[in-house]
Amino acid sequence: MSGTRRDTVTYAFAVTRACPPADALAAEAGHDGGGPLRALPAGRLWLVVQDVPAQAFGGDRLTARLNSPDELESCARAHHRGVEAAARQGAVVPFPMATMYLDDRNAVQAVTDREPSLCALLDRLRDRTEWAVKVHAAEASAASGGAGDAAGAGATGGRDYLSRVSARRRTVREEHEKALAAAQAVDHELRRYAVAATRHRRQSEQLTGTRAPQLLNAAYLVEDGRRADFARALARLAADRRHPAVEISASGPWIPYSFARPEREWHGSCQEARA
């Protein structure tokens, strides 16, 4: 870096124990307009960074850019690519998107200041991956209310109408409760194969683009050695005829973003993190 006015800032992706291979870093594109990905030594750890243009990543400018859907997406994907490149050589502790420092020295300082807790976290995340599981109410149960209405359309009288309405409401409520119970059962079963589990905020119907309400948005931290067991449990639950009220979808393995959190929070992570 030259001069007092900086042209670039140091964007930090993740921390690792082993230095990620230089060719893996060089092969990743990182953020648009930035330099090649680099690994900086930080005490016993390595920090994967990229020089990014200060002009595009300065506070206000970046906030404005992230409000544009396509820039938000490309920034999120670039961040994920950087974290992924850092993960080639073992466990990583990912940083949230847009963790930036004025220069390398500050970035390294921030890591070395927290070296013991980052080391402990790396140990906990080693050989473990995250699995995202969502449970939605089955679409069919949402539609069943309408069928009763059509069947009873021939009947006359206000009293009939009211009793039909209240019966339909009862059915809807009962089905929702049944679906919620099924989602709980799925969560309970999957936790048996995970070292930790956490719940994310349920995604709205607007966000998922489906009409079926989301009942569970969970993440599980699974030991590599138990991955096959976890996958089998998931397949079993998905095929289980006892849970016709719900649909299960899963994705993984994820870098354990949801479990990269300070020790004091980690111990409580088997509980619901966020309603």
Added chain:
Amino acid sequence: MTDVSPWTTNPDPHAYPPANGSLADLLERVLDKGIVIAGDIKIDLLDIELLTIRLRLFIASVDTARRAGIDWWETDPALSSRAARDALAEENARLRAELDTLRDADAATDPATDVPERVG
């Protein structure tokens, strides 16, 4: 119907999503999770949910539009910076053309409008 993503067919332990995870899943993680160590540069993010909803709606509309053969998002300035530049260029050209027209009109009517003033 149950939808289990094809992750079971992916035996590579180092291949990570979002190949099969949704963009909302990715944002939920990269924006909101990961260990927070204070950076030097602060950014002011809107609520994650809001950002992801906005993105989801954008993608949903693009998908729908694409199926219908519409490409409005490429020309809507609110959605594309390239479109914003195009819109500016277009507006600029239109204003220049208007200006030229006005100048021509002005030049044509100048003697006529000037005369009464001088006389009056």
